[in-house]
């Protein structure tokens with residue numbers, strides 16, 4: 001038996017001028033989600049069930065960029081994506097291009113449990129959702145007023161990614177995201193891509209699991225797939241650890257960030273926090289990102305190379321922390 005541990009995130013790359021009220025709202029939600037996960041772990045729930053439960057809660061609340069409140073495409077539509085992975089047996093499921101599914105993480109779970117595949121996208125994923133009878137919603141449910149405003153700002157700033165979560169009244173305070181040297185069709189990709197959600201858990205039997213869910217990047221091209229549904233990039237779990245990433249998806253994909261944490265533990269013999277620090281420092285190029293991780297021995301760790309990351313962690317020994325900045 002090991003002590004259980006849990007970590008959640010609500011995105012990396014937070015606007016330094018984020019109003020205090022918004023910071024408090026985000027921290028309250030993270031605390032609520034942590035407590036939900038903690039109760040489940042105390043009732044001996046399996047890691048895989050806990051990550052799904054917690055991410056569902058985050059998707060259902062519009063504060064972060066997943067499920068309801070997802071970032072919008074250049075056409076003002078939502079294309080949500082999610083993935084989930086169970087350390088024992090390295091079982092996984094992923095979905096992309098969802099437009100009606102209330103809880104993408106649960107559809108990813110069904111891909112893992114009820115299909116012979118690992119990853120379903122767009123019309124095929126929607127078809128699968130109908131067959132599975134998962135809860136679906138109209139467009140209006142997912143598209144919030146805040147996000148319609150932010151898409152407008154992103155378009156005016158001519159920025160592909162621009163996802164500061166701010167109240168409708170405060171656009172003028174958000175400024176323009178720091179420009180990345182990476183360009184797509186001549187447009188800068190903003191460095192800030194916050195607010196994807198994720199959860200990693202090790203249960204008292206030492207089983208690790210991870211899940212990540214997102215609307216992707218504000219003003220993204222339709223059809224764009226980020227790191228969050230990609231096993232090994234945004235999400236990974238194995239016997240040794242569970243990892244969920246957030247930030248600039250293209251950089252996370254190039255660095256296969258989540259898998260790298262497991263790889264350096266396995267091949268370099270690093271401990272969890274050392275592995276996280278190494279990967280953030282050595283595998284991100286100029287990209288900005290963060291990640292949360294747990295190990296089979298009950299450790300919890302996080303790291304990021306940007307201004308902040310919405311995150312919370314707790315472990316069986318009574319440790320609990322919710323924070324945004326360094």
Ligand SMILES: NC(=O)C[C@H](N)C(=O)O
Nearest residue numbers: 193194196216226247249
């Ligand atoms: N907010 C995020 O973390 C964005 C996500 N990583 C993506 O690129 O789709």
